[in-house]
Amino acid sequence: MRTPRTTVLGVFIVLATAALADEPLYRYEGDVLPYPDGGWHWGGCIDPCSESIENGRFVLRWGKLGRIINYDRVIGDTPKEIPPSLWIEWRLRSNVPIPQFADDCDARFSINYRMLFDVVYPFGDAIVSFSGDDWLLGLALDEFHTFRFESPNGVNYWFSVDGVVFYETYGNYPDEPFAYLQFGGGGGCGETRPPDPRNEWDYIRYGTIGYGEEIVSTRPPGTRGLGDEGTKIEGYVDAREWPALDRFVVHFDAANYVYVDEISVEVVATEPRSDEGHCGPLHDCRGTERGAGGDCYAEAGQRAGGDGGDRA
Numbered sequence: 081m082r083t084p085r086t087t088v089l090g091v092f093i094v095l096a097t098a099a100l101a102d103e104p105l106y107r108y109e110g111d112v113l114p115y116p117d118g119g120w121h122w123g124g125c126i127d128p129c130s131e132s133i134e135n136g137r138f139v140l141r142w143g144k145l146g147r148i149i150n151y152d153r154v155i156g157d158t159p160k161e162i163p164p165s166l167w168i169e170w171r172l173r174s175n176v177p178i179p180q181f182a183d184d185c186d187a188r189f190s191i192n193y194r195m196l197f198d199v200v201y202p203f204g205d206a207i208v209s210f211s212g213d214d215w216l217l218g219l220a221l222d223e224f225h226t227f228r229f230e231s232p233n234g235v236n237y238w239f240s241v242d243g244v245v246f247y248e249t250y251g252n253y254p255d256e257p258f259a260y261l262q263f264g265g266g267g268g269c270g271e272t273r274p275p276d277p278r279n280e281w282d283y284i285r286y287g288t289i290g291y292g293e294e295i296v297s298t299r300p301p302g303t304r305g306l307g308d309e310g311t312k313i314e315g316y317v318d319a320r321e322w323p324a325l326d327r328f329v330v331h332f333d334a335a336n337y338v339y340v341d342e343i344s345v346e347v348v349a350t351e352p353r354s355d356e357g358h359c360g361p362l363h364d365c366r367g368t369e370r371g372a373g374g375d376c377y378a379e380a381g382q383r384a385g386g387d388g389g390d391r392a
């Protein structure tokens with residue numbers, strides 16, 4: 081006797097166009113101290129400040145008294161060595177909330193690259209630009225967030241947090257044959273300073289911005305491969321088998337360390353399926369592989385109102 085179950089029969093649509101594959105020039109993964117092993121200059125952490133490596137993360141603690149700590153690293157010091165474009169990405173967790181009347185006393189990140197120089201101030205729940213005119217508030221406190229800087233030309237640049245650009249501007253300093261970055265922190269200040277302020281750096285990476293790398297293959301839930309560029313592919317999704325629809329593997333023709341751009345995924349719920357072994361009332365697909373059965377697959381797409389893509 082079958083046990084009735086209710087799941088969702090859906091259509092999984094992937095629109096794949098271009099993807100970024102950014103070549104890393106340097107990766108600090110938080111598994112050694114930034115100084116002397118990570119290639120940074122000493123940051124000035126002395127008792128009661130402490131440095132440690134915990135679970136692949138570089139952890140800074142300040143004890144009762146905050147003290148500004150800064151680690152510097154040279155990116156390039158001749159025109160030839162300075163990358164033509166630059167991205168920097170870092171993953172940080174802090175338990176220090178932003179205070180009401182200050183915007184610069186927790187973590188910090190500085191970048192000097194060609195015609196730009198700037199500083200941003202991340203907190204555990206916010207990030208603020210040097211001028212204080214740009215910010216992003218309301219981040220989940222004491223959770224990791226991914227911060228990213230990008231400059232395609234050494235003049236224009238922007239910062240984002242978890243993919244959201246909060247600050248975009250341009251530099252107008254002389255074009256220097258020297259580039260460096262700096263990270264550190266101050267351990268918080270004011271009434272919001274926790275008893276044990278802590279900054280955890282999971283990684284800091286930088287490299288040049290790449291464009292147009294090919295997506296070689298992917299297997300989103302229920303689909304049969306990747307269609308031509310810009311085409312939609314559709315598949316069959318069973319909620320019991322794919323509880324995490326936002327996680328699947330994408331293969332590129334070159335290393336991609338940072339993020340995928342312009343892949344959109346749309347999952348359209350169509351109707352509940354009430355009996356294991358049937359694709360709802362559409363088609364009996366027992367004995368076929370999920371997502372590979374041509375008829376069942378096609379009918380599911382039609383019922384969902386999909387445009388059909390390049391289905392066989």
Ligand SMILES: [Ca+2]
Nearest residue numbers: 109110136282
């Ligand atoms: Ca790490």
